[in-house]
Amino acid sequence: MKKAAGILAGLALCAAAAALLGVWFGSGSLAAGDKFAALLDPCGESTAHSIIWTLRMPRVLLALLVGGGLAASGCVFQGMLRNPLADPYTLGVSGGAALGAALAIMAGLGRMADAAAVPFFAFAGALISLVLVYAASSRRGFTPSALILGGMVLNFLLSSVIYLLFAFAKSSEIHGAMNWLMGDLGSAPAAALPAAGAMTLAGFCVFMWFSRDLNTLSFGDEKARNLGTPPATARRFLFLSASLVTGACVASAGIIGFVGLIIPHVLRRVAGPDHRVLLPASLLGGAAFLALSDLLARSIPNSISFPEFPVGVVTGIAGGLFLLVLLFSGRTDRFFS
């Protein structure tokens, strides 16, 4: 327990440090002294102040939120599906969200004036796919295979529909949609942060309530039941809450890959497999990881294709390389089993 508390405290420090770095560095040159002064005084009125508190801070907070939400729900999906390769997108949420966002962008709703339409459409799409997978799996007792099958079918179907839409779209719209599809922390409207924050917090409470059930479910339904977990009920709540958290994250930041897959794995090595510790660890670790990834993405010079470098590319490359190193190092004991 002491060890777990230490790990969580360490991760919280990492997340705080990442957040601080995120607001400290960025485009535009500010004097260190100005930045320091602005940080200490949230109600100030200087230029440094407005850059840090109105431009960088919401973005960093969104990165923390989305990173934490994706990693925690990835951890839930891996646990409840008993599948180390599951991630938040396995069960079809991302497919619906992507289609919703693509529709909004192609309908011309992606411009700054009504930017709120894209997250709104994305979240609506996520909800629709959630309902479909729920309906398809409920008759089979929410077994892992029923859920995975439903989610995969939906993902394939919806991504094909998106490519079909691309066939009729203007190239600028395709660019906009691609940007969103690869993850974009920069274009969320201000209202997205509190909405997604509330949903992630509520979802995380459900995760924690069922955290011990995730441990027992790893032995199979029969043993889990004997240890006090009603398997179908637990998976139903976990599926709904994790899908909503994922939907909220995707709606506000697009589809950022790899965070939800790799962070739980890395932290399983550090914090152990007990979900009561692993879930908060994933939340904190994912937050730190995405805040740092976003900082890196922002520091890459802009190109014509991307007004801003997609953070999903950074997480993909950084996470992928990290995983490769781990695989080659042969130290895969708690990692993949």
Add this chain to the structure above:
Amino acid sequence: MNVIEVDRACAGYGGEPVLRDISLSLKEGDLAGLLGPNGSGKSTLFRMLGGALKPSSGGVRVMGRDVSSFGASELGRIMAVLPQFTDEPFGFSAFEAACMGRYPHSGRFSALSARDIEAVEEAMALVDVIHLRGRLMNTLSGGERRRVLLAQALAQEPKILLLDEPSAHLDVQHQVELFELLCKVNERGITVLAILHDLNLAAQYLRRILFLKQGAIIADGPPAEVVNGRLIESAFGIRLDVLVREGTDKPSVLYSRAGTSGPAQAPIRIHVICGGGTGRGIMGMLAQQGHELSAGVLNRGDSDEVFARNIGAAVVQAPPFSAIPEEAHAENLRLLRGANLVILCPVPVGPGNLRNLEAVRASQAGGAAIAVLEEAAISDHAGGEATRILREILNNGAARFATKSALADYVRTISPRRECQGAVKN
């Protein structure tokens, strides 16, 4: 007190029910095995007992309460289940896995108390997995993992232990140790019901055996009463020899590949005149050779009578402590007439069973082959009459054998057509 009661329950997975109108009760302190062919409904019965499968009709009560009335953790404190199939949990060490057995006893977020850790360590020591405590579950062998899961179940400190094939994946040493462990656990007052496939281990260690076939219980009782060739044939559809080792009442099953070590000879009909335990040795040997045995007349409850029934022999019975009645005598004569060989065991002969000797003489007169085992040991308590009849039988050409094995060797040379076949009248 009955810890589990199943009352005329039907259960299944939609469509045809797997369990049909099944009733059974487990008494506190039972050490019972559930045997039966694959697909007979053993695991389904377990799922129903564990509350995972609701019976479509009838009821299941645990500690006198309907099983569905228990809270999720409440049942886990009373009954621990070791399922046949478990998933391989990723990342958990053996100790962490065993600790989960304490979940039903503790709150969602509570850390393990000293008492919890004590229970876990005791369970791990019992199952001999203490040395594996730091190993990850997915690096353990199948048998080791199975034992860790058993420790997890014991850490639940249940009153009832349901084990679905606990000996699967275990080597011989650990199989034997498992059964010793079950006995030890049972001595502590835990009621044990285990699904098993090893008839021999089950018969050696368990006090009660239930046979399930096509969703119904076809036998239920102590091994000495239910494990016999006839039952095995009706449950599994194959013929196996069942022996009872001398000096025990534990049946054991002999596997032999037909044509190699089994009886090369065709089975013959043998009738055995015995009583008071004089016939069980030779009957066991002959049953092993695959012969069709009958015995009589025997008093009910006589050790030879119990043994003969256990190995599936036809037995002519008489009430205990009484002389042979007319109907039994007639039935005995009928069986004697149909036999290829009649064996007379060294039985004390008194007025009560003198008729058996007379029956042997009568069958000899009818042409039956008679074998007399250890004739010197046949004692006469009938005032010389027994000795007279015996001498007559011997003088008329009965074969004499000083030992059971000599007799068994002789039987091996008999074919159903040779010897007395011509004398069988019917």
